[in-house]
Amino acid sequence: MNTPDDEPVDEVTSVYRRASDAEAGSPAFATRAAILAEARAAALRRTPAANHSLYAWRAVAGIAVLGVAVLLWRQTNRNVTPELTVETRTPPVLEPDLAATPEPVAEAGRSAAQADRTAEAPQLAAAPPQASADVAAVAESTAKVEREESKSAARERDESPAVASVSAAAPAESALQRARSDAAPAVAAGALRQAATDYQGLLQREFPEVWNAGTPPRTVWLVMDVGGRILRKGVLSDADTLASVANQPSGAWTVVQVKTASGSSLQLAVMQVD
Amino acid sequence: MDASATSDEALMGRYAAGDASAFDALYGRHELPLWRYILRHCGNRATAEELMQEVWFAVAREAAKFRADARFTSWLYTMARNRVIDRHRNAHSHMSLDGVAGGSETPLMEILADEGSPSPLQAAEQAEQGQSILAALHRLPREQREAFVLQADSGLTVEQIASITGTSFETAKSRLRYARDRLKELLREHA
Numbered sequence: 001m002n003t004p005d006d007e008p009v010d011e012v013t014s015v016y017r018r019a020s021d022a023e024a025g026s027p028a029f030a031t032r033a034a035i036l037a038e039a040r041a042a043a044l045r046r047t048p049a050a051n052h053s054l055y056a057w058r059a060v061a062g063i064a065v066l067g068v069a070v071l072l073w074r075q076t077n078r079n080v081t082p083e084l085t086v087e088t089r090t091p092p093v094l095e096p097d098l099a100a101t102p103e104p105v106a107e108a109g110r111s112a113a114q115a116d117r118t119a120e121a122p123q124l125a126a127a128p129p130q131a132s133a134d135v136a137a138v139a140e141s142t143a144k145v146e147r148e149e150s151k152s153a154a155r156e157r158d159e160s161p162a163v164a165s166v167s168a169a170a171p172a173e174s175a176l177q178r179a180r181s182d183a184a185p186a187v188a189a190g191a192l193r194q195a196a197t198d199y200q201g202l203l204q205r206e207f208p209e210v211w212n213a214g215t216p217p218r219t220v221w222l223v224m225d226v227g228g229r230i231l232r233k234g235v236l237s238d239a240d241t242l243a244s245v246a247n248q249p250s251g252a253w254t255v256v257q258v259k260t261a262s263g264s265s266l267q268l269a270v271m272q273v274d
Numbered sequence: 275m276d277a278s279a280t281s282d283e284a285l286m287g288r289y290a291a292g293d294a295s296a297f298d299a300l301y302g303r304h305e306l307p308l309w310r311y312i313l314r315h316c317g318n319r320a321t322a323e324e325l326m327q328e329v330w331f332a333v334a335r336e337a338a339k340f341r342a343d344a345r346f347t348s349w350l351y352t353m354a355r356n357r358v359i360d361r362h363r364n365a366h367s368h369m370s371l372d373g374v375a376g377g378s379e380t381p382l383m384e385i386l387a388d389e390g391s392p393s394p395l396q397a398a399e400q401a402e403q404g405q406s407i408l409a410a411l412h413r414l415p416r417e418q419r420e421a422f423v424l425q426a427d428s429g430l431t432v433e434q435i436a437s438i439t440g441t442s443f444e445t446a447k448s449r450l451r452y453a454r455d456r457l458k459e460l461l462r463e464h465a
Contacts, residue, residue, distance in 0.1 A: 016408075016457070022404065032301075035301065035330040036297070039297040
């Protein structure tokens with residue numbers, strides 16, 4: 001303990017100390033206990049800084065490791081989880097150039113496999129006749145079979161004055177339905193070119209004057225049976241619509257944009273009936 | 275380590291490093307002297323208890339701020355003095371010796387008598403002397419009373435008293451001399 005000044009304790013001081021010792025007493029037990037408890041708590045809080053920071057760093061590292069583990073687990077779960085196949089619905093990519101070398105006219109009874117391949121983008125122009133979009137050819141045989149199953153539905157869609165689109169064609173045309181609902185891109189350009197050429201051949205064969213005309217009409221139409229035999233055909237005037245063609249049986253029109261020998265474009269509407 | 279042989283500053287350093295037992299040793303050394311100092315300047319026991327707790331809480335919490343080259347007692351009593359002054363300013367209380375004895379309103383004579391005085395007469399005389407000196411202390415000017423109590427109750431040196439009270443060595447010494455002389459005179463008058 002620190003020593004006081006080296007002075008003899010005089011009588012006053014001794015008397016006072018005696019009186020003070022007796023009179024002042026001591027702090028209450030509760031006060032003493034509170035002080036000592038606070039001192040211990042403060043000492044614990046003042047644990048050596050190195051350990052504290054060490055624990056702090058350990059805690060931070062542990063949290064970081066835990067966070068990485070959670071991220072990896074979530075990533076793993078995400079990869080395992082079967083993903084739904086999202087079918088994007090994109091419009092078919094049409095072959096812009098249909099003026100290819102005409103190939104033999106495709107038979108009406110084309111194979112279903114080819115129909116599937118070309119059915120990816122049979123989105124025929126549903127737009128007004130002045131629509132310029134090129135349309136991929138539709139598998140005729142497959143569409144023909146399925147058209148028989150829902151002729152009434154096709155009739156409703158034919159009410160539209162516009163050129164019937166494949167998407168509005170008979171639901172029976174599974175190839176058309178696949179094209180409408182399938183998000184897959186259009187068939188290969190080669191297939192499109194093949195289909196387009198077939199229609200070109202059809203146009204050349206059935207409408208030779210139109211094929212050779214420098215200024216062809218806007219739309220020509222023909223009705224054929226399942227065997228490919230032409231039942232009726234004609235040229236659609238600007239005032240007429242496909243729906244207004246006389247004595248037309250119920251069915252769906254397949255409208256394609258084809259080019260004539262002169263390179264002019266026109267619409268060829270084809271309907272297959274029983 | 276023998277705490278009794280360790281200086282206050284060394285104990286404080288150990289406590290600041292996390293040794294709670296060092297605080298216990300410090301508290302044991304300075305509990306009563308500090309208690310008396312606070313009690314003499316508060317006037318009532320309840321306030322003295324509060325201030326006692328405040329001061330030691332501050333010691334515990336600010337141990338890390340204690341400079342190794344400083345005097346622990348000076349630091350301790352400076353904190354106590356500041357709190358006493360603040361309490362006085364806020365409460366406008368005055369020091370009173372009434373009801374201080376033993377915390378139970380027990381007359382000083384009876385306390386001294388219970389302390390095992392040699393004889394009842396001596397006990398009575400001592401009690402009367404004690405009462406007189408305590409009453410005389412109360413009549414001293416505050417600065418002289420403070421200096422006397424710091425020396426008589428807490429055992430501080432003149433240098434420490436000067437540091438705590440913010441005065442020079444000579445001023446502190448003068449106050450002590452005046453306080454002692456006045457108490458002597460009052461005792462003689464009483465006798």
